[in-house]
Amino acid sequence: xxxxxxxxxxxLALMWLFAIxxxxxxxxxxxxxxxxxxPYLEYTFSVIVPITALYCLTIGISEVLFMRTMxxxxxFAIVVLFKTVLQFTxxxxxxxxxxxxxxxxxxxxxxxxxxxxxxxxTTSLNLVYTIYFFVVSFHFSVYFQVSRKFGSTNLYxxxxxxxFKPKEDKRIFMFLDLxxxxxxxxxxGHLKYSRLIQECFVxxxxxxxxxxxxxxxxxxxxxxxxxxxxxxxAAQKCIDLYLDFHNSLxxxxxxxxxxxxIVPKFxxxxxxxCVAIAEVGDYKRDIxxxxxxxxxxxxxxxxxxxIEEDVxxxxxxxxxxxxxxxxxxxxxxYMLNGRRTLEKVYKLSHRQDSSCTHTLAxxxxxxx
Numbered sequence: 001x002x003x004x005x006x007x008x009x010x011x012l013a014l015m016w017l018f019a020i021x022x023x024x025x026x027x028x029x030x031x032x033x034x035x036x037x038x039p040y041l042e043y044t045f046s047v048i049v050p051i052t053a054l055y056c057l058t059i060g061i062s063e064v065l066f067m068r069t070m071x072x073x074x075x076f077a078i079v080v081l082f083k084t085v086l087q088f089t090x091x092x093x094x095x096x097x098x099x100x101x102x103x104x105x106x107x108x109x110x111x112x113x114x115x116x117x118x119x120x121x122t123t124s125l126n127l128v129y130t131i132y133f134f135v136v137s138f139h140f141s142v143y144f145q146v147s148r149k150f151g152s153t154n155l156y157x158x159x160x161x162x163x164f165k166p167k168e169d170k171r172i173f174m175f176l177d178l179x180x181x182x183x184x185x186x187x188x189g190h191l192k193y194s195r196l197i198q199e200c201f202v203x204x205x206x207x208x209x210x211x212x213x214x215x216x217x218x219x220x221x222x223x224x225x226x227x228x229x230x231x232x233x234a235a236q237k238c239i240d241l242y243l244d245f246h247n248s249l250x251x252x253x254x255x256x257x258x259x260x261x262i263v264p265k266f267x268x269x270x271x272x273x274c275v276a277i278a279e280v281g282d283y284k285r286d287i288x289x290x291x292x293x294x295x296x297x298x299x300x301x302x303x304x305x306x307i308e309e310d311v312x313x314x315x316x317x318x319x320x321x322x323x324x325x326x327x328x329x330x331x332x333x334y335m336l337n338g339r340r341t342l343e344k345v346y347k348l349s350h351r352q353d354s355s356c357t358h359t360l361a362x363x364x365x366x367x368x
Contacts, residue, residue, distance in 0.1 A: 004209060009060035012140065016056040019136045021049070023129075039111035047106055055094040062090055063144070076145060083141040088134050153214055154287055158279065163287055166278035170229045172238050172317065173294060174213070175269045175301040176204070176245075178221040188260055196260050197221050203252070207245045211237040216289060224297075226289070235272070235321045239348070242268055242311055268311040269300030272320050296343065299336035303345065307331070315344035 024044070063083070074082070108115050147155045157163055178184070178197070185193040204223060208215060212231060216224040225241070227234040245266075249256070253263040273293035280288045293316075300312040309331070313321075318328050328346035336343050 004212070005064050008064045008144075009057065012060035012063055012144070013053070013056040015140060016059055016136075017049075017053055019133075020052055020056070023132055036111055036113040039109055040114045043109040043111070043114050047109075051106075055091075055097075058094060059087060059090050063087065076149070080138070080141045080145055083145075084134070084138045087137040087141065091133055091137070157287055158285065161279075163277045163279050166276050168274055169277055170272070170274050171289070171293070172227040172229070172234055172270065172272045172320075173216070173289075173297040174225040174227075174238055174242070175297045176223045176225070176266045177268075177301045179265045179267050179305065181221045184260075184262055184264075188262070192260060196256075196262075196264060199256075200249070200264050200266075203248050204245055207241045207248070210244070211241040213237070213241060222301075229320075235317065235323075238270060238317075239321075242270075246310070265310070267301055267304035267309075269297045269302070269304060269313075270311065270317050271297035271300060271314040272317040273314075292339075295338050296336060299338065300343075300345065303334060303336065309347050311348060313346040315346070318344070318346045 021044075150158070178200070181193075184196070188196070201218065201223060207213075208225065212234075213225040213227055216226045218224075225238075227238055231237070249264055249266075256263045271293045273291065273296070275289045275291035275293055277287060277289055279285055293314075296314050300314060304310065304312050312331065313328055321328065329349050331345045331347050333342040334345050
């Protein structure tokens with residue numbers, strides 16, 4: 001599992017662990033005498049919690065590795081309902097297994113009230129227990145789908161008000177724009193064109209997760225990705241994402257030709273620099289980036305079409321990449337729209353790999 005997946009598994013596992021412990025404690029508030037609490041806490045945290053933690057991890061793993069990929073192409077409401085039922089089913093199955101384990105194999109507590117309490121939980125799945133955990137499953141499913149819609153980082157920043165007041169940060173931006181989009185839309189029709197865009201961006205999603213990118217926004221047939229510079233390998237990951245996405249489109253060319261009659265190709269502009277980040281709007285609040293670096297990336301994407309290059313990079317990005325002992329090929333100085341000074345523009349070093357038909361093999365050359 002990758003780092004992001006591990007974090008998601010642990011987050012969901014901790015949420016479930018807290019929900020289960022909270023339910024257990026609340027259940028006992030009016031039942032236990034004052035002298036029962038210490039034996040209850042000792043037995044619970046030494047015996048019960050480790051077992052509960054294991055099946056919370058199982059729930060987290062089932063969500064991250066299986067449920068997300070199984071139903072990610074369905075509408076929001078169906079995904080939430082399906083995940084709710086699946087999570088509750090997993091809990092029910094785990095409850096039956098852990099009930100037997102607790103009842104038959106674990107040592108009893110010296111406190112009779114504690115034994116009676118866990119005997120009650122392990123021998124019956126009562127109505128209150130069922131309703132509570134179904135409601136919890138529903139809320140957790142909604143939370144993770146909303147998090148997926150906004151991006152987990154964006155959702156956290158909005159909740160915590162990180163950018164309620166504008167702040168400055170250094171970011172990498174990648175603009176990916178479908179080449180000849182107007183012509184394609186006219187040839188295959190708007191509905192088919194929309195399905196084509198959906199399919200391309202679904203393929204892009206796996207690379208976004210693999211290379212720790214964040215989606216800033218989707219605008220028509222364009223996707224804008226960003227990387228934080230706190231990751232020392234962000235510049236290299238940016239290039240690796242482009243190469244992998246490019247190759248994934250080529251590998252699926254038979255499917256694209258069969259379904260749409262074309263193989264999509266994206267023009268890409270990459271820039272790096274300082275931006276202002278702020279929450280904007282009220283009804284549909286979002287986090288927005290402002291700065292010259294965004295204009296540069298968008299103009300580089302447009303320049304790709306004018307000089308027939310697939311991907312172009314700004315001079316600041318080239319300097320950042322040099323810190324990782326790699327370099328790009330210099331293309332020339334260009335006056336980009338909206339700029340008052342010339343921008344040094346760079347491209348990837350590339351070669352045609354004769355051993356692979358229809359596959360463009362590109363590489364970053366080590367700096368000499």
